Amino acid sequence: MRVHIISDMEGVSGIVRGRQTLGGAPMYDEGRELYTEEINAAVRGAKAAGATEIVVMDCHGAGGEWSFNSLVPDLLHPDCEFVVQEDWTEYTAFLEEGCDAALLVGMHAMAGAGRGGMNHTVSGQDYYNLRFNETLVGETGIHAALCGTWGCPVLLVTGDDVACEEGKTLVGGGLTTVAVKKGLGATSARQIPPVRARELIEAGARTALSDLKAVDPWSPGSPCEITVEFKHTLAVDKLRFRPGVERVDDRTISVTAETWWEAWKTFYF
Numbered sequence: 001m002r003v004h005i006i007s008d009m010e011g012v013s014g015i016v017r018g019r020q021t022l023g024g025a026p027m028y029d030e031g032r033e034l035y036t037e038e039i040n041a042a043v044r045g046a047k048a049a050g051a052t053e054i055v056v057m058d059c060h061g062a063g064g065e066w067s068f069n070s071l072v073p074d075l076l077h078p079d080c081e082f083v084v085q086e087d088w089t090e091y092t093a094f095l096e097e098g099c100d101a102a103l104l105v106g107m108h109a110m111a112g113a114g115r116g117g118m119n120h121t122v123s124g125q126d127y128y129n130l131r132f133n134e135t136l137v138g139e140t141g142i143h144a145a146l147c148g149t150w151g152c153p154v155l156l157v158t159g160d161d162v163a164c165e166e167g168k169t170l171v172g173g174g175l176t177t178v179a180v181k182k183g184l185g186a187t188s189a190r191q192i193p194p195v196r197a198r199e200l201i202e203a204g205a206r207t208a209l210s211d212l213k214a215v216d217p218w219s220p221g222s223p224c225e226i227t228v229e230f231k232h233t234l235a236v237d238k239l240r241f242r243p244g245v246e247r248v249d250d251r252t253i254s255v256t257a258e259t260w261w262e263a264w265k266t267f268y269f
Contacts, residue, residue, distance in 0.1 A: 009060040010108035011159025013180040013197035023066025041198035045205025054080040095150040107159035110138025115183035116162035129229040132220035148217040156208035174214035178204035
């Protein structure tokens with residue numbers, strides 16, 4: 001069984017403030033350790049469920065040389081391999097080779113989700129609303145569509161309770177979720193201590209992988225229209241002349257292609 005662990009930092013127990021996730025900030029090193037240990041918990045659970053190959057993809061943009069490079073290599077579980085990528089969502093080789101399941105660890109809620117801790121969609125890009133064929137999505141939806149492009153189901157989401165509920169709403173009730181904290185606002189949460197959170201994640205990964213058919217691979221449909229409403233006009237100004245991009249209004253673009261992946265590549269990279 002080949003398992004892809006896709007991770008982000010904001011949904012980790014013990015992390016509630018943005019500067020804990022910012023490369024070089026005073027509390028970032030502590031955040032990196034908390035982050036790595038939740039990944040390790042998912043690896044242990046996957047191994048216990050029978051995984052023979054586990055690839056971890058860090059999807060946290062911490063800024064500078066830390067972007068997609070926030071895991072602490074010396075602390076990482078030896079039974080996995082890990083990817084450092086240049087741009088978010090660019091690494092697809094493991095999915096293309098054939099992957100049985102994806103586990104999303106440390107997820108946060110989409111932009112505008114009231115209680116969602118550090119809620120946002122694609123940090124640094126000023127997304128206000130992102131839709132795939134009219135379905136409003138956050139980063140969990142992006143990962144689900146990426147994995148679904150190659151027939152890989154997302155079977156686990158961990159993070160705060162808002163992110164977990166977002167996952168279930170998107171891919172279905174068969175999704176296993178582990179809420180390691182309850183969102184109280186953008187920078188506050190009631191949290192489960194990290195040691196116990198890791199135990200829950202390990203058990204959740206094992207449970208999720210016990211039934212590879214619990215959730216179907218997610219697809220927004222074909223053809224696929226991606227609509228991005230930005231907070232400001234600058235991003236649209238920069239994208240408006242790119243082939244395949246339609247400017248809908250001052251803050252919104254639309255891209256349509258036969259598949260989600262083709263539409264995504266048209267404007268994202």
